[in-house]
Amino acid sequence: xxxxxxxxxxxxxxxxxxxxxxxxxxxxxxxxxxxxxxxxxxxxxxxxxxxxxxxxxxxxxxxxxxxxxxxxxxxxxxxxxxxxxxxxxxxxxxxxxxxxxxxxxxxxxxxxxxxxxxxxxxxxxxxxxxxxxxxxxxxxxxxxxxxxxxxxxxxxxxxxxxxxxxxxxxxxxxxxxxxxxxxxxxxxxxxxxxxxxxxxxxxxxxxxxxxxxxxxxxxxxxxxxxxxxxxxxxxxxxxxxxxxxxxxxxxxxxxxxxxxxxxxxxxxxx
Amino acid sequence: xxxxxxxxxxxxxxxxxxxxxxxxxxxxxxxxxxxxxxxxxxxxxxxxxxxxxxxxxxxxxxxxxxxxxxxxxxxxxxxxxxxxxxxxxxxxxxxxxxxxxxxxxxxxxxxxxxxxxxxxxxxxxxxxxxxxxxxxxxxxxxxxxxxxxxxxxxxxxxxxxxxxxxxxxxxxxxxxxxxxxxxxxxxxxxxxxxxxxxxxxxxxxxxxxxxxxxxxxxxxxxxxxxxxxxxxxxxxxxxxxxxxxxxxxxxxxxxxxxxxxxxxxxxxxxxxxxxxxxxxxxxxxxxxxxxxxxxxxxxxxxxxxxxxxxxxxxxxxxxxxxxxxxxxxxxxxxxxxxxxxxxxxxxxxxxxxxxxxxxxxxxxxxxxxxxxxxxxxxxxxxxxxxxxxxxxxxxxxxxxxxxxxxxxxxxxxxxxxxxxxxxxxxxx
Numbered sequence: 040x041x042x043x044x045x046x047x048x049x050x051x052x053x054x055x056x057x058x059x060x061x062x063x064x065x066x067x068x069x070x071x072x073x074x075x076x077x078x079x080x081x082x083x084x085x086x087x088x089x090x091x092x093x094x095x096x097x098x099x100x101x102x103x104x105x106x107x108x109x110x111x112x113x114x115x116x117x118x119x120x121x122x123x124x125x126x127x128x129x130x131x132x133x134x135x136x137x138x139x140x141x142x143x144x145x146x147x148x149x150x151x152x153x154x155x156x157x158x159x160x161x162x163x164x165x166x167x168x169x170x171x172x173x174x175x176x177x178x179x180x181x182x183x184x185x186x187x188x189x190x191x192x193x194x195x196x197x198x199x200x201x202x203x204x205x206x207x208x209x210x211x212x213x214x215x216x217x218x219x220x221x222x223x224x225x226x227x228x229x230x231x232x233x234x235x236x237x238x239x240x241x242x243x244x245x246x247x248x249x250x251x252x253x254x255x256x257x258x259x260x261x262x263x264x265x266x267x268x269x270x271x272x273x274x275x276x277x278x279x280x281x282x283x284x285x286x287x288x289x290x291x292x293x294x295x296x297x298x299x300x301x302x303x304x305x306x307x308x309x
Numbered sequence: 310x311x312x313x314x315x316x317x318x319x320x321x322x323x324x325x326x327x328x329x330x331x332x333x334x335x336x337x338x339x340x341x342x343x344x345x346x347x348x349x350x351x352x353x354x355x356x357x358x359x360x361x362x363x364x365x366x367x368x369x370x371x372x373x374x375x376x377x378x379x380x381x382x383x384x385x386x387x388x389x390x391x392x393x394x395x396x397x398x399x400x401x402x403x404x405x406x407x408x409x410x411x412x413x414x415x416x417x418x419x420x421x422x423x424x425x426x427x428x429x430x431x432x433x434x435x436x437x438x439x440x441x442x443x444x445x446x447x448x449x450x451x452x453x454x455x456x457x458x459x460x461x462x463x464x465x466x467x468x469x470x471x472x473x474x475x476x477x478x479x480x481x482x483x484x485x486x487x488x489x490x491x492x493x494x495x496x497x498x499x500x501x502x503x504x505x506x507x508x509x510x511x512x513x514x515x516x517x518x519x520x521x522x523x524x525x526x527x528x529x530x531x532x533x534x535x536x537x538x539x540x541x542x543x544x545x546x547x548x549x550x551x552x553x554x555x556x557x558x559x560x561x562x563x564x565x566x567x568x569x570x571x572x573x574x575x576x577x578x579x580x581x582x583x584x585x586x587x588x589x590x591x592x593x594x595x596x597x598x599x600x601x602x603x604x605x606x607x608x609x610x611x612x613x614x615x616x617x618x619x620x621x622x623x624x625x626x627x628x629x630x631x632x633x634x635x636x637x638x639x640x641x642x643x644x645x646x647x648x649x650x651x652x653x654x655x656x657x658x659x660x661x662x663x664x665x666x667x668x669x670x671x672x673x674x675x676x677x678x679x680x681x682x683x684x685x686x687x688x689x690x691x692x693x694x695x696x697x698x699x700x701x702x703x704x705x706x707x708x709x710x711x712x713x714x715x716x717x718x719x720x721x722x723x724x725x726x727x728x729x730x731x732x733x734x735x736x737x
Contacts, residue, residue, distance in 0.1 A: 146627035
């Protein structure tokens with residue numbers, strides 16, 4: 040029981056031992072105006088693993104996720120306190136350019152949001168704005184590789200000029216993943232990426248996440264316990280703006296230490 | 310089997326029975342309310358269409374005489390003089406047509422009155438254009454003066470008592486003899502578009518007004534679009550939300566409701582009084598209209614920017630687009646159809662605006678079309694105002710014709726707005 044407390048407050052020991060820490064947050068507090076959304080969250084995100092953030096609605100898991108690439112910057116009333124580091128660098132430091140940070144920490148959103156442009160241009164947009172390609176052929180190659188990694192290339196290779204908005208929901212979400220990985224990020228944040236998809240599309244995206252973890256560090260927010268169990272190696276349970284429990288997914292789902300985690304996983308609240 | 314549910318319903322639910330009948334009695338009331346609403350709508354639309362029909366119908370029917378020009382054919386001997394006296398040339402040609410006028414100066418004056426006062430200049434232009442050899446005789450059609458045009462078009466009837474019409478019996482007889490000689494015709498009057506203003510209705514045209522309005526629109530577009538869109542982008546995307554920006558927002562909205570004549574006063578004080586710009590100049594008119602159009606453009610542009618889904622902004626930011634790139638590459642292109650519509654609505658509003666232009670002297674009588682932004686000029690609406698104010702009878706039709714031209718210009722602009730909107734929306 041004592042050890043659990045140290046998990047919840049320090050959150051330092053439960054990572055899979057073979058992977059180094061890619062990102063971590065310490066004593067992260069977020070305020071939306073007067074309202075405090077996060078109360079001192081500590082979390083470590085191991086490299087090239089999938090970390091799942093679970094918890095009932097409004098528990099702060101999306102808020103924490105959006106701190107990791109400073110998407111909260113655009114919310115005028117949001118204020119972030121605490122220490123969040125990527126490879127040991129404080130991402131809220133003045134010397135860090137948010138544009139560079141977001142190129143290193145990509146994001147996939149809840150609702151598929153391709154640009155109203157062609158499939159090609161959707162994927163090429165990131166490399167274009169960051170100047171990541173040498174010539175046209177190279178750009179073509181980047182787009183192709185990204186689409187292949189996102190498992191979409193075979194389906195769209197004959198219609199790269201068609202608008203990305205014309206694809207099905209699942210395809211759109213994979214297009215968004217391709218768009219995110221086209222700038223070769225180190226970390227990919229996914230905010231309930233499958234909540235707008237049907238079960239078949241969800242399965243495809245989950246398989247994709249499983250493959251992507253070989254190259255990328257992934258943090259995923261999900262409402263689906265099964266999804267967390269299927270795709271993640273580590274799970275953090277949020278409740279009322281705090282981390283209740285964090286540990287290897289297998290342990291969390293088979294033998295959680297905290298009563299609330301158990302209740303949530305078994306569907307008694309949430 | 311079938312009577313069981315019926316009996317159980319009867320036995321078990323007397324209250325729900327009354328609820329059903331309540332609902333039923335209410336149903337007919339709700340239906341009749343819906344029907345009434347529909348009828349109101351139809352009546353309103355029919356009323357609006359009728360009014361529009363009456364307006365357009367009366368304007369178009371009044372304008373009909375203005376679209377044609379009545380002309381008289383004279384046989385003119387081309388002079389070999391370097392600088393001929395075209396006035397006497399006209400008189401000579403009239404004498405050729407009416408031999409009785411040779412000695413009778415009163416008769417000659419009467420015949421001269423049939424022709425437009427501008428006939429001599431018309432003759433000069435026609436002769437110079439024809440390039441006929443000196444000494445030869447050519448047939449030239451010259452415009453008749455306003456009352457005779459009215460007579461030919463039936464606006465003035467010979468059957469009205471002589472003292473109640475502008476032409477006496479003798480004049481009518483003269484004209485009829487010309488008609489018998491087959492010397493009168495009526496042609497489409499391009500002069501309505503290609504001439505500038507004139508004191509004589511048969512020669513007055515809209516060229517000055519059209520070019521003046523075009524200049525005004527150009528100035529207005531060049532000033533109000535960059536300023537308006539820039540202000541809207543700043544207010545919507547960058548400005549901090551505080552009391553001061555709220556204050557600005559309220560003021561922009563208030564500005565849209567300020568009567569247009571106030572903008573005329575502002576233009577008079579600022580551009581003419583303080584900056585010393587020339588009166589009646591299209592540049593000044595355009596600037597005044599630009600200030601007047603600004604609130605419309607700012608408000609519509611902000612609405613268009615607001616309507617761009619936030620998911621697109623998040624998507625672009627999530628890849629690492631800077632705030633500038635998010636706006637320039639995603640938000641503005643997506644808001645473009647809305648912005649364009651706002652711009653064209655603003656311009657269409659501006660092109661019909663009269664009151665502020667009167668204050669900066671754009672109702673001046675200018676007989677030549679402007680060739681620069683600083684020359685005195687009229688505009689379409691002020692031209693309508695000038696003609697409406699003129700006593701000559703021919704200007705009644707001219708006024709209506711000018712209104713028709715303005716309505717056509719407005720319709721074309723609105724059509725353009727719709728086409729542009731469709732075109733850009735297809736990419737979404």
